[in-house]
Amino acid sequence: MDVALQAHAPDASRDRAMAWHLVWGVLRRRNELDYLVELLSHREIAKLDAPVLAALRIGLLEMGHGRAPSHAVVNEAVQLCKIAGTARAAPLVNAILRHYDASVPLPPEVLLNHPRWLLRRWTERIGQAAAIRWAKANNKPAPTGIVARGDPRGLLEDLERAQIQVEPAIIAGKPVPRAFKLPPRMGPIHELPGYHGGSWWVQDPAAVAVADLVLPGTGALILDACAAPGGKSFRMVSRGARVVATDIVPARLEELRRNAKRLHMDLQVRPWDWLSQDRWPGARLFDAALLDAPCTGLGTLRRHPDIRWRRHPGDPARMAQKQAIMLRHVSRTVKKGGVLVYAVCSGEPEEGREVVESFVSSIEHFEIEEVLCTAPPTHDEDAFWAARMRCL
Numbered sequence: 001m002d003v004a005l006q007a008h009a010p011d012a013s014r015d016r017a018m019a020w021h022l023v024w025g026v027l028r029r030r031n032e033l034d035y036l037v038e039l040l041s042h043r044e045i046a047k048l049d050a051p052v053l054a055a056l057r058i059g060l061l062e063m064g065h066g067r068a069p070s071h072a073v074v075n076e077a078v079q080l081c082k083i084a085g086t087a088r089a090a091p092l093v094n095a096i097l098r099h100y101d102a103s104v105p106l107p108p109e110v111l112l113n114h115p116r117w118l119l120r121r122w123t124e125r126i127g128q129a130a131a132i133r134w135a136k137a138n139n140k141p142a143p144t145g146i147v148a149r150g151d152p153r154g155l156l157e158d159l160e161r162a163q164i165q166v167e168p169a170i171i172a173g174k175p176v177p178r179a180f181k182l183p184p185r186m187g188p189i190h191e192l193p194g195y196h197g198g199s200w201w202v203q204d205p206a207a208v209a210v211a212d213l214v215l216p217g218t219g220a221l222i223l224d225a226c227a228a229p230g231g232k233s234f235r236m237v238s239r240g241a242r243v244v245a246t247d248i249v250p251a252r253l254e255e256l257r258r259n260a261k262r263l264h265m266d267l268q269v270r271p272w273d274w275l276s277q278d279r280w281p282g283a284r285l286f287d288a289a290l291l292d293a294p295c296t297g298l299g300t301l302r303r304h305p306d307i308r309w310r311r312h313p314g315d316p317a318r319m320a321q322k323q324a325i326m327l328r329h330v331s332r333t334v335k336k337g338g339v340l341v342y343a344v345c346s347g348e349p350e351e352g353r354e355v356v357e358s359f360v361s362s363i364e365h366f367e368i369e370e371v372l373c374t375a376p377p378t379h380d381e382d383a384f385w386a387a388r389m390r391c392l
Contacts, residue, residue: 001027001306013188025065026057027305028139031113032106033057036064039104040096051084052093059097074098113139117313118298121348126376134376134383141184142302143380145169145204146192147231148178149238149263155200156180158193169205170379172372178238179208181380198263203231204303206374206381207292210343213372213388214288216241223289225274225330228252230259232290237265244286246272275322278329288339291330293323295344295351299375299383316350323355331363334391340366343386347375352385365392 001023009019026033034045037056045053059077062068068076074097078090112119112135122131148155159166159182169179182192194200211232216222218240224233227245229252237243245267247253253269260267272280274291296315297307327342334340342359344351352373360366366389375383 002304016188022058022061024141024305025061026054027309029061029065029113030057030309031110033060035106035110036060036100036104037096040099041092049086049089051086052081052089055080055084055093056096059093060100063097063100064102070097070100112136114301114308115311118308118311121313122376125349130376137377137380138301138305138308140302142204142382143167143181143183144185144189145202145208145381146180146182146200147203147208147235147238148180148200149198149234149265150178152178152180155194158199162193164192169208169381171205171209171374171381176205176208176212179203179205181205196262201231201234201259201263203235204300204382205379206299206377206384207231207345208235209372209374210292210341210384210386211235211290212239213343213370213386214241214290214339214341215388216288220287221285223280223286223330223333225272225289225291225326226293227269228256230256232292233267234259234263234265236290237267243267244270246270246274248273248275274326274329278332280333284333284335284338286333286338287335288341289330289334290341290343291327292343292345293326293351293355295319295323295346296348297345299345299347299377299385303382316346316348320350320355323351324358327355327359328363331359331366331391336365336391338391339369340389340391341386342389343372343384345382345384347373347383347385352387356387356389360389366390367392 005020005023009016038045055077059073062073074094077093077097081087081090081093114135119131156166165183167181169176169181216236216239220241222236222241222243224243224245226247227233228247233243233245257269296311296319297304301308331340342356360368368387369390370388372386374381377383
């Protein structure tokens with residue numbers, strides 16, 4: 001959804017911010033909005049045309065959580081129906097919104113705004129209280145994580161002059177060097193101080209910690225197997241490593257190249273499909289390899305609230321099949337004595353722990369050295385699972 005918003009939201013900054021607010025608000029609160037639609041319309045969601053449902057969701061979001069006068073919200077929702085070619089539904093939309101009552105209590109589970117299967121899964125694994133805290137955290141806007149390319153003192157001074165609040169990023173109780181959190185942002189990132197000069201890049205603290213798990217020493221040759229948009233590669237280059245960054249999507253590689261140019265960073269970029277291409281030219285060339293594997297993304301629901309409504313209970317296990325293949329392929333690039341790091345932005349055991357345990361049990365010359373788990377998050381970071389392995 002963030003890609004669609006980048007392409008289609010209005011250019012004017014105020015309208016653009018409003019578009020992001022409405023879309024993200026509907027996605028974060030979809031459960032409660034749909035509950036209200038069915039309650040007030042006396043019909044199932046599935047029986048409503050998509051444009052009508054969208055108009056109702058936006059209208060109810062503004063009625064319950066916005067500042068616009070109710071008559072203006074009703075009028076805009078009715079106009080949305082007409083613009084979308086569903087004018088016949090305008091009376092229904094008008095009636096539903098006019099009957100909205102903010103005092104009507106909603107069931108607690110509905111207010112968590114997560115699919116039932118996901119809440120049930122988390123509750124079984126970490127307990128009800130922790131699952132509820134995690135779900136509530138996912139419904140709040142995520143902070144903007146940034147990483148300084150070098151000494152951060154000048155950047156921090158620029159942010160202070162711009163009156164932007166800055167906090168150090170913390171993972172597992174320890175500050176992450178040169179990583180910071182800024183308040184959630186709806187405006188363009190490039191308007192922040194230091195962006196065009198290449199002083200920093202955007203990256204969640206948990207992702208920074210994954211890159212640091214590689215232990216990228218000066219001069220080490222490192223493969224970043226699924227690198228785009230490039231944050232982990234940039235972190236390792238900034239610590240003195242030589243990085244070869246690969247990805248399967250050409251457009252994402254172009255984004256990586258643009259960011260590298262802005263940051264004045266030198267790294268090799270190559271298209272590569274680690275699911276089907278199992279042999280890197282030259283075999284075991286790398287001192288270390290990092291595979292941040294494609295996954296369900298269930299650890300990033302704060303930033304990508306649309307994901308929670310697109311995933312299904314069997315998705316973690318299905319993704320694990322591909323992840324296991326990619327991990328075996330990437331492992332063949334690591335020198336003896338080298339490091340292999342596997343990571344997913346998901347806390348689901350099928351995609352993380354179980355993939356690695358199966359790998360080391362079948363590939364005898366790798367052993368687990370360290371595990372990083374930020375699921376459930378404790379310091380306002382994304383939920384990652386990662387392991388560093390050593391090639392024996």
